[in-house]
Amino acid sequence: MKTFLDCIPCIIRQTLDSARLSTSDEAVHERMLREILRNAAEMDLRRNPPEMAQWIHRRIRRYVNESDPYRQIKDRFNRMALELYPTLRKWVEESNRPMETVVRLVIAGNVIDFGVNADLTMPQVREAITHALLAPFDADVEEFFRALSDARKILYLTDNAGEIVFDRLLLRQIPAEKVTVGVRGFPVINDATLADAEEAGIAKMFKVIENGSDAPGTILADCSDAFQTQFREADLIVAKGQGNYETLNDVDKDIYFLLKAKCPVVADDLGCDVGSLVLRRSIALTVSETKA
């Protein structure tokens, strides 16, 4: 997905949010903002939003001289999600439609996105869960589970810290030997890295692969060879979140995107309303299926 003009004001706001989360030094906030404005003025709109965000967050980390400025936030949301987790599991077990409940909750976790909302609070996460359980959701959950069952090699691309705990609800439905969990190679915003896979209890249950990149999405060309091989060899990809959608929606691969549509540009691209729960099979494949 390319960057739309509407992404620019949002990227500028995100810069400010991130600079503030990273340091309380207002001079740094202003310097960062001015630098991003100068860069955005010249930016190539064919780049996708996560590429722009990758560049911004590299600058922020350099400015604040901190390799992982969101580390505390990530720890906090991992802990909170772990506290919630037994309740979430109970809801799945008691549900009349457990598969659908799993998918709804796994999407609810995607609200823990500090790129979109830098002031996120735990009550907002709880509200998102309630919303996700009640919101309209017409995806074909059975077809999705059939695809998971039929696949031999699944690569599950996580999105954010905290959210990665929610992902366990879905991961535990898949035999561990056929799934590899992908995390970012380096910290960027509150995206999940290996440390989060460990904190979430994922790393001791599943193979985890770092993608070698610090983009808040999956820019394949920026990922390590090992990750690219894993991606190529998987016969099914599950991709969480907007960043993975923005970077993979044009890739010709069997991908299921699970996300909450949090911005108007992504919602528009998906043909849904902002706030919608999305389980969407990749268009690239849908097109080739239609041809078949």
Next chain:
Amino acid sequence: MKTFLDCIPCIIRQTLDSARLSTSDEAVHERMLREILRNAAEMDLRRNPPEMAQWIHRRIRRYVNESDPYRQIKDRFNRMALELYPTLRKWVEESNRPMETVVRLVIAGNVIDFGVNADLTMPQVREAITHALLAPFDADVEEFFRALSDARKILYLTDNAGEIVFDRLLLRQIPAEKVTVGVRGFPVINDATLADAEEAGIAKMFKVIENGSDAPGTILADCSDAFQTQFREADLIVAKGQGNYETLNDVDKDIYFLLKAKCPVVADDLGCDVGSLVLRRSIALTVSETKA
């Protein structure tokens, strides 16, 4: 009020909104956006947001070669407000607290602000009216009406087209001979000019003065000598909207600001929540009163 860092992403969004309202040519949208980004990167934050907006909208008007790109929108909202007006008057007449109802409705009209919301619809205006009638509002309305009654020379600074029709509810409570109505000197966004005072039926009932400026606020140094004299000689100023607040809140003059707090920066400055109804006497005077 100076420009805060938080104003910058908002100004960038406003540029895009305005460019789109002014022309459907996407190449113009992109050129405008890039130019504003370059300018914002260098901007002096001691300038207030309406100064920045003044500069932006001059550029937009030049780009689209159109002296008043919001003319149709302004006509439309004037017409809609005129259609509503008899109902609004009836509500005031039937109210148990007519003065408070007048003030609430006059503030409700301030929602017609295309700088803040470029997609405003008439249902949203109706919703704002309902909200304004029901929202908490602890201002001292009686003191305000006493000040209006005691003043000998009142300058009433309007804000937007459409909204100016709502202002009639308050203006008709003041003897016409002691009030002058101020409008912008030239078109900017959907701010009210002389044409709107005429469409709203204000011009035939009250003296109207153009301020000589194309800023979406009242930058006194940018206003005509005649307007500055009028401002100086008035013993009471009524100033509608955020733009007038942002440009006059530091001026040492007896000013009542009436507005709906529509952005976090202004709300923060006023110490209220976004969406609040505000009737606020100028701080400059409040301070000197405290000293007395």
